[in-house]
Amino acid sequence: MKPATLRDVAEAANVSTTAVSRVLHGGGASVRVSEERAAQIREAAARLNYRVNAVARNLRKSRTNTIGVLFENLKGLGDGPLYTTCLLDGVSSVLFQQGYRLSLLAEIDHSDLMGSLGDGQLDGVIWCKLARDADSASILRDMPIPIVAINASEPNDDAEALFVNCDNVGGIHLAIDHLIGLGHHRIAFLSEAEESDTPDRISRRDAYVSQMLLHGLEPVELECPWNLQGAVAEILERKSTAVVCWTERLAGHLLDSLREQLISVPQQLSVIGFDSTRYCETTSPRLTAVRQPIREMAAFATETLLGMIRREDCGFQSRIFPCQLDVRASTAAPEVQ
Amino acid sequence: MKPATLRDVAEAANVSTTAVSRVLHGGGASVRVSEERAAQIREAAARLNYRVNAVARNLRKSRTNTIGVLFENLKGLGDGPLYTTCLLDGVSSVLFQQGYRLSLLAEIDHSDLMGSLGDGQLDGVIWCKLARDADSASILRDMPIPIVAINASEPNDDAEALFVNCDNVGGIHLAIDHLIGLGHHRIAFLSEAEESDTPDRISRRDAYVSQMLLHGLEPVELECPWNLQGAVAEILERKSTAVVCWTERLAGHLLDSLREQLISVPQQLSVIGFDSTRYCETTSPRLTAVRQPIREMAAFATETLLGMIRREDCGFQSRIFPCQLDVRASTAAPEVQ
DNA sequence: CTGAAAGCGCTTACAG
DNA sequence: CTGAAAGCGCTTACAG
Numbered sequence: 001m002k003p004a005t006l007r008d009v010a011e012a013a014n015v016s017t018t019a020v021s022r023v024l025h026g027g028g029a030s031v032r033v034s035e036e037r038a039a040q041i042r043e044a045a046a047r048l049n050y051r052v053n054a055v056a057r058n059l060r061k062s063r064t065n066t067i068g069v070l071f072e073n074l075k076g077l078g079d080g081p082l083y084t085t086c087l088l089d090g091v092s093s094v095l096f097q098q099g100y101r102l103s104l105l106a107e108i109d110h111s112d113l114m115g116s117l118g119d120g121q122l123d124g125v126i127w128c129k130l131a132r133d134a135d136s137a138s139i140l141r142d143m144p145i146p147i148v149a150i151n152a153s154e155p156n157d158d159a160e161a162l163f164v165n166c167d168n169v170g171g172i173h174l175a176i177d178h179l180i181g182l183g184h185h186r187i188a189f190l191s192e193a194e195e196s197d198t199p200d201r202i203s204r205r206d207a208y209v210s211q212m213l214l215h216g217l218e219p220v221e222l223e224c225p226w227n228l229q230g231a232v233a234e235i236l237e238r239k240s241t242a243v244v245c246w247t248e249r250l251a252g253h254l255l256d257s258l259r260e261q262l263i264s265v266p267q268q269l270s271v272i273g274f275d276s277t278r279y280c281e282t283t284s285p286r287l288t289a290v291r292q293p294i295r296e297m298a299a300f301a302t303e304t305l306l307g308m309i310r311r312e313d314c315g316f317q318s319r320i321f322p323c324q325l326d327v328r329a330s331t332a333a334p335e336v337q
Numbered sequence: 338m339k340p341a342t343l344r345d346v347a348e349a350a351n352v353s354t355t356a357v358s359r360v361l362h363g364g365g366a367s368v369r370v371s372e373e374r375a376a377q378i379r380e381a382a383a384r385l386n387y388r389v390n391a392v393a394r395n396l397r398k399s400r401t402n403t404i405g406v407l408f409e410n411l412k413g414l415g416d417g418p419l420y421t422t423c424l425l426d427g428v429s430s431v432l433f434q435q436g437y438r439l440s441l442l443a444e445i446d447h448s449d450l451m452g453s454l455g456d457g458q459l460d461g462v463i464w465c466k467l468a469r470d471a472d473s474a475s476i477l478r479d480m481p482i483p484i485v486a487i488n489a490s491e492p493n494d495d496a497e498a499l500f501v502n503c504d505n506v507g508g509i510h511l512a513i514d515h516l517i518g519l520g521h522h523r524i525a526f527l528s529e530a531e532e533s534d535t536p537d538r539i540s541r542r543d544a545y546v547s548q549m550l551l552h553g554l555e556p557v558e559l560e561c562p563w564n565l566q567g568a569v570a571e572i573l574e575r576k577s578t579a580v581v582c583w584t585e586r587l588a589g590h591l592l593d594s595l596r597e598q599l600i601s602v603p604q605q606l607s608v609i610g611f612d613s614t615r616y617c618e619t620t621s622p623r624l625t626a627v628r629q630p631i632r633e634m635a636a637f638a639t640e641t642l643l644g645m646i647r648r649e650d651c652g653f654q655s656r657i658f659p660c661q662l663d664v665r666a667s668t669a670a671p672e673v674q
Numbered sequence: 675c676t677g678a679a680a681g682c683g684c685t686t687a688c689a690g
Numbered sequence: 691c692t693g694a695a696a697g698c699g700c701t702t703a704c705a706g
Contacts, residue, residue, distance in 0.1 A: 056683035096443035106433035119391035393699035
């Protein structure tokens, strides 16, 4: 049985579709309907079990009240790191409260990104971990809807989109200064080879290198494959006493490996991660980590995006959120050698 | 600058919109277009930077290629439990691969659920933790699109929707039998007062009670508020040697509380959770838990839903997935008193 | 091989 | 206070 349309209601109530639309959906301020007729219309709508067809309305209004969220890497959502989850939480809290829908977008081949994002089904896009290559630059330029990027590459001057980032540089400085304050000198930086293009990874690593050099210390960059055994061996061989991992997830894996090899944390090795979600409370030992305010960043990005959609063109600005250091149990002064 | 429409392309190429639609989107098999004209059309489309408007197409076809996912409780997504995240992972893996979109739906007041789900923007719905009250029953009956429920109340005979559940009863039996096998007799069941209506909680608790009685043991049901201090006190007072928690998240909180009060697990108390995601690997000690195959269940539910949408009416059936017990470090034989 | 035309269900100036 | 009509951008029988 096909759902009733506006026309069905109009016929049942013996009025025009104009009147029905006015009464049921409240648009078209130029139209008046008497209370008597309005009652008839409401009665007919209820009797026919009428429900507006939002697709038709969207087409007519060129508005969908739907925001897309695009991750460069959505696979393995349930695999541990709470970053994605926190971000979704922040986005959805703002979105739902304002009556928008949230469409989760797959990692799509970039060639068709324009087709997927610009097909009229989305009023705006939140784009996470956007890599800044030529493709994405042209997409940002040609996209007919507003885009806000979270934790993308550092924006350049003629930014085509708005950027919401955490202060990767400041965060890494906090981590290194903490370790140096504890007495460490041999501090390594660990990241996955698979993630070498991720903007966050690049800026965190660069910040690590420059901060180490600033302190006159030798940077030791380690890139590991999924299997961490080799990385642990190299850490020991290099006689590092502390490791900064580019994410909390990687730090968690590292803790697992260290435990298997009976290397005690933080006595023999201090470990720091990045993000500091609740995940850090559940590792053993609990993980010292740089905290970025993911939920707040996501909520801010979403508010901004909604403002852009409503054309409140009142000077939206890219913004960098400061990080903090949450000191937990995985860092301590190095053992005296 | 407004995006180019099909009509713009047709005018630019001096052909009908029919021809353009046929060439660019491949529908309308009854129509033929010569290769020469097709080339002109493609050229014009590229030149005008034409992109199909999916909203218009959706209206015309009464299909959106979008699936809604509805959680009874989406708040606190990032708050620890990986259940929601795993489920999204399972749903999205199937959906994206088949070219569907995923719309995340807010917890909405039930009065407007029909309006939100049946507004034409969704081809189908995955409904999680659906409580079986009168409202939801009528919604299931009247909804114009197919629905698959995950971990909802046990389906009754005239099921209006398809149900995909884990075997809560069997899972709880595994947990209790494991504890009894270790020598426990005083086994408590812990759940949150706030969640008393959740279908899973009800069936797990019922299974606990009946299994305890079957073994001639006394069931001890504890309902705690967010603060677990009181629960811990009651566990000790009752001299329980083991606790089955209705979720892994609650078990994780319990472990935290126990650690604060210097009660050692599993020596003084054994703890079991339910779900067994990666979260259980990150608690201290690692959490023994009943595992339900969330990803697989979600993937199955999604495949089924897509089949129903495509009207492959070939006997879809509700299905119950068996659980397993993942024994980790939080359970052991009770200390001799 | 090709196009004119109807229609998906709604909203909104516009005219009475 | 009320309605006829155009149009959002597309697809698809149908007729030539």
